[in-house]
């Protein structure tokens with residue numbers, strides 16, 4: 001079964017709107033795991049607009065499933081991840097002013113940098129994943145960085161699927177086949193939803209994990225968090 005890691009950034013977005021502690025990010029992380037999710041993902045951004053660095057530390061002992069921290073490996077982020085030692089770190093090349101992640105790494109141009117930072121995390125026993133666009137050259141470049149996994153950036157798939165262009169999954173399937181040949185684990189995320197997740201999963205050989213936040217939290221407004229998590233778990237079987 002493909003693992004579901006719930007991204008709780010949006011819980012922090014709502015909390016930060018009032019400056020108090022409602023909704024409580026730590027409690028939501030506990031509940032989501034109780035409901036059956038296989039992991040918790042956070043993506044602290046340099047401006048701490050949603051998840052704060054303090055949240056990342058507060059969640060350390062609360063996440064008893066897989067803890068996945070995503071972000072651009074600026075020195076402050078690297079130090080924090082090395083201290084927390086989550087299950088997995090996912091490196092994302094987002095700029096400070098980006099509204100959300102909007103591109104994967106160029107694994108060829110950034111090879112030396114990625115190699116160096118990945119080696120640091122691996123020395124600490126942290127599984128490493130790098131966020132990439134669905135291009136074979138980027139998958140091949142990812143192997144050279146020493147990363148354990150890739151996370152395929154699924155926004156384009158999600159946009160096309162919503163328009164009925166189901167062939168848009170093909171570059172992802174092709175990349176998954178190549179990643180399998182090269183021994184890279186495969187994660188995926190961005191704009192995955194109850195609408196598109198089953199089709200995506202069924203077209204991805206050996207998809208290890210999806211991280212889902214924006215749609216999942218939005219769907220939970222109607223369905224409730226427990227039902228939403230359980231629907232994903234059913235669709236990922």
Ligand SMILES: CC(=O)[C@@H](O)[C@H](O)COP(=O)(O)O
Pocket residue numbers: 007009010042043045070092099100101131189190191213
């Ligand atoms: C890496 C990625 O795909 C993002 O979706 C991300 O983790 C979500 O970040 P925001 O919640 O800041 O949009």
Ligand SMILES: NCC(=O)COP(=O)(O)O
Pocket residue numbers: 007041043070151188189190191192211212213214215216
């Ligand atoms: N890595 C992707 C992620 O954590 C969640 O992305 P989204 O579902 O909020 O688009």
